[in-house]
Amino acid sequence: MTVDRLDRTPLRERLAAIIAAKSKGGEYEPRQVSPSESRPQGEHGVSRGAIRRAMRHLGELGWTVTVQGRGTFVAPTENRPAE
Secondary structure (H helix, E strand, C coil): CCCCCCCCCCHHHHHHHHHHHHHHCCCCCCCCECCCCHHHHHHHCCCHHHHHHHHHHHHHHCCEEEECCCEEEECCHHHCCCC
């Protein structure tokens, strides 16, 4: 999936949707450490700040869980938002 540069939806939301789709598709397993910022940054050609905002947005939506001192993890399936 690539980021559509002509889409007027905020970049963080578009990136969050791409990462969530990869999680739904099984690329990121529940309770797995979420991808580092550099991985999606390189895949989509966006800034580190955009990735950070997208990851924060995913946390707000319930797709990721951040544990201080340990990192950010993909949320368990039962904690994810309903489709």
